[in-house]
Amino acid sequence: MTERVRVDVAIVGGGIAGCSAAFHLRRNGLSVCLLEKGALGSQASGVNFGGVRQQGRHFAELPLARRSREVWGRLAELIGTDCEFVPSGHLKLARSEADLDELERYADAAAEFGLALQMISGARIRSEYPWLGESVIGASLAAEDGQANPRLVAPAFGRAARMLGADVREYTAMIETTCDGDRFRVHCARGIEVSARFLVNTAGAWGGYIAAAFGEPVPIGTTAPNMLVTEPLPSFVTRSIGVCGGDVYVRQVARGNVVLGGGHGWADLGLERSRPLTDVSTRAIDKALEVIPALKSALVIRSWAGIEGQMPDHLPVIGFSRTAPNVIHAFGFSGHGFQLGPVIGIIIAELVTNGASLSPLAAFDIGRFGGTAARPLAAAAYPAQEGE
Amino acid sequence: MADPTIAVIGAGPAGIRATEALAQHRLPVIVIDEAPKGGGQIYRQPPDAFRRSPSLRYGFEANKARALHTTIERLASAIDYRPSTLAWNVWDRQLDTLRAGKTEKVPFDFLVIATGATDRVLPVPGWTLPGVYTLGGAQIALKYQGCAIGHHTVFLGTGPLLYLVAYQYAKAGATVKAVLDVNAAAAKRRALPALAWSPSMLAKGLYYRAWLGAHGVVVEDGVTPIVIHGNGGVSELTYRRAGVETTLRCDAIGLGFGLKAETQLADLAGCRFRFDRESRQWLPERNADGESTISGVYVAGDGAGIGGADAAELWGERVGLAIAARCGRPRDTTRIATIDRQLARLAHLREGLERAFPFPSQHVSTIRADTILCRCESIRIGDAMAAIRVFDVIEMNRMKAVTRVGMGRCQGRMCSAAAAELLATESRQDVAAVGRLRAQPPVKPIPLPWSSPR
Structure with a gap:
């Protein structure tokens, strides 16, 4: 029928x-x-x-991201739930002088699109974010970026x-x-x-x-972002975290769990299956521990990957x-x-x-x-x- | 051809017997077991300094326990035995393990998954109070360290373990206030013909029950648990039977509704599952040799479907013999035929037990909506029901996504049986139709980092 x-x-x-x-x-x-x-x-x-992130986007995407951010801010009135969106700010970390230059150049260009980014370096990064690791020498903060429950x-x-x-x-x-x-x-x-x-x-x-x-x-092509989540920890990762190079990203949800990702797992479009890969997870964890050492000894409760379409x-x-x-x-x-x-x-x-x-x-x-x-x-x- | 690498996960009755069969054929075996000593949960060995005798610890089964302990001790030097090691992922014919804080890969050609079972629990109002243990947990406390979960204990739920643990507690000198079975006496009577397939098992069951009665323990059938009271710990249990509500003072409750196969590794290995109507759970499919739908991956013991310790020993040996034959060793057809006959008889007994102690599938839909369904994430039944309706949820993984049920530390090992029944009722589907939670690595929480320190 x-x-x-x-x-x-x-x-x-x-x-x-x-x-x-x-x-x-x-x-x-x-x-x-x-x-x-x-x-x-x-x-x-x-x-x-x-991650609800404008910072770091290709400039072609920024006008769309700016508009989308405005929608994120009024999800509750629009669809009856805020989907746990929190404008916690997105902090993109520099681990080298070249990274700092890159962040500064990006911030200048992003300002043209109305995206305000604040450069933080030197002693300020230590005093404002004492939980960041030694390898972090500076960062750029997108105060209006944040995170939500996907x-x-x-x-x-x-x-x-x-x-x-x-x-x-x-x-x-x-x-x-x-x-x-x-x-x-x-x-x-x-x-x-x-x-x-x-x-x-x-x-x-x-x-x-x-x-x-x-x-x-x-x-x-396909790609399968590889991610993990820890048990709930006391809140301390106050911003959504990214790094220059994009090899690791970390955020802590309201419940306390820390979500971290980096690298790509396995995916099969036909089977509609994806899996995180242990070596990839291990590398992402090492990178995460480098920028947030206090995550050491936290228990991972789950890891996963999802299937995404990837353009060249x-x-x-x-x-x-x-x-x-x-x-x-x-x-x-x-x-x-x-x-x-x-x-x-x-x-x-x-x-x-x-x-x-x-x-x-x-x-x-x-x-x-x-x-x-x-x-x-x-x-x-x-x-x-x-x-x- | 070099001998293949064979990994056995679990050193309980199934894992030990599989290992023994393989070792007898001089095949190299890696045995990975979470416990510091072999025996599994049922024959768990106490810490070194503890002196309670095997007959006190294992009762009628002491000889079987001793035989298994001796076997794994004897084999330990001939195999690669890795106790206190967690296998937490399977991918691409490799295991990820955690031993002494370090992650390690174990490649294999053949894999025996003998991961055993865990308690199947259902929520009861107040079940998250300190003092409420699973039946298996209560038994382990006694078996492992000679501890009782409380001074005045009630055992509540259903299944053969309910009576066994109560008997073991009372025998050890603990005060057992009551044994409350949610299933009616009629179910047990109907199951008698099937149970008679194992006269000794039936006799033991009847003996435990009679012994409890003779020692003044209240034993009731057809009980509906209402609420566990307490402030910071268990103080009372209220239940209903034949329309009459009774409240018992107690400081601990052992709660359990049968056992649940630990199937996460089989799932991660890619094995196909089927819904088993009798035990009302999803199990890996297996052929007569115990091989799953993934070539070279075998499942044995309670981890492949609850069958009890005797069946687990037989399945372990059966799988060991099958793998030995795959590795070019002569196939011991006589022994295989004997094992298959014994397993068939035990399968009849299993049917009887499932009939005598059926899983109370409607229970979760009848209890108070403010009862916690998922302990890890503190999700109440009412909240889960609301989300099911709002998002038209018809499938378990979707339920997890929109409610967080099964998303916490236990990854659904504790709450998924109740969650599936609730979802089936709410979405007006058969419980098989709502599916099952996909396993994700790690199967149990493991600490950061995963790399070895350099």
Whole structure:
């Protein structure tokens, strides 16, 4: 038996971007069906580090990150929960003079985007952050950055979208999409068939399959940020911590657990499985102990990895398809899509409703991978960002 | 061809017998065991200076305990025996272990997972008060160091262990106030034909019960626990039976609802699991040789499904013989046939025990909503139920993500049985349909750093 659903917009992929898109499209009065093969936010959106970070982003992403930060600040009024967002500040550590130079240069440039960063060095770093290790010689503080509980964000947006009337289907995998005239026909598991005018691809690490199906393959790879969490400890890591080079990141949640990440585990896109790797965990732990020695002897209670889509230039694909009208992509966030998630939904809603977004999207054009147009922004040489 | 590397995890009845069978075929074995001495939980040995005799410690089973202890001592010089060592991860045919504060990798060609069982607990209002122990924990205190969990103890729950531990406590001179079984007497009567497959086991069970009765211990069936009272520690237990509420003064409670296989390592090894209706738990699939769905990875003993110590010894040997044959040693078909016959008989007995002491699956849905469901994260039943409804949760890992149930120190080892029943009831599904929590390394908390100091 086929169940037919007719909507304005079909969204494939129920991560933060897809759930936020469903919510904002409903607010714009469009009918929406969100299709998710598993549970909402069960992949990268739900198992990432939980960093809500603007600092250190590629400048192409900063305008989006600035806008998204504004949404993070009013999540509670928007979707009924703050998802444990705490603007604890993000402190990016320098372990060498070259690191300090890098931070200073970044701070100058970031100011152009309205992101205020405070340089802290010398005696001040010791007096303000006595728990940082000797190897840390300075840092840059993004006071308005912070952290949130990644497990809650996509489900919360999904629920809010549902309450506004979105048709949210979990455990409903897309099998194939066909196009007849001006409508897409999305064939799904369990005999569900969705007919829609717009198709939104927020399928994360799996987004490349959908793009390829529309004749615009992208060089997407997979990555599996490797993370661990300790038992609850007395609160002392007052900021979310990153480092120049991005090889380790640490935060302490309100309950006291310290979450730390760095490096990449194992992932298999087909099996939908990922695993942390002991050697990778061991290296991240050593780096974490170097910058926060007091973590020594803390007990690790769990480690994990999540599957993420990785683009060669570490920038996501966001915007209209170059081959198929009314297809909108937003995937391949390359390990730092968590903070952007909330605004991506707004951007998708703008693209569907107005045909254009208020945010600059040129750098994210799918055409940059040798498609039909738009030269990519010179981004390939940009250093990898820390995970979220 | 060089002999392969064989790792055995656990030196309880299954692990010891597997090791013995392999050593007899002159195969090199690495035995990794969390305890400082062999024997497992059931035949746990006391610290060196302790002098309680084996017959006091193990009762009717003293000879079996002694035989296993002697076996592992005798084998210790011929094998690579690593006591006080935790195997905390399996990946890519390597184990991660922790010994004396140091992590170490152990590559293997064959792996025997004989990780045993832990108590299956269910929440009761007040169960997080100091003085409430698991049944197994209460037994270990006595067996290991000759300690009782309290001066006036009540044993509450169900399963054969309930009567055994109460008997052992009373025999050792502790005051047992009552033995309260949530299952009705009728269930036990119905199970009699199956239990008769092992007359000696049945006789022991009846003996413990009769002995307790004869020594003035209250033994009741069909009990519904209401609440454990206390301020900073257990002081009273209220329960209902046949419509009548009774309150007992006590300072300790041993609580347990049968046993639960310790399957995290099998899960991390990638073994496929099946839901076992009889014992109402997820177990690694295994073939007649005890091999899981991962080639070369074998499961034996209670860690593969609760079968008791006798079955564990047999399964251990059975797996050892199977691996020896895989390594080119002659296959001992006569011995294998004997073991298989004995195992089949014990399987009938197991059916009887599950029928006599079924898991009270509805219990968690009937108790007060402010009862703690997940101890590590302090999540109450009502909060978990609310989150299940708000997010339309239908699966265990999703429940963990949105409620934190199973996210703490025990990683769901203690709370997942109750959480699964609650989720099944709330989402109107069969308990098998809600799935099980995925294991994540480490299977037990381990300290930072993981690298060796240079």
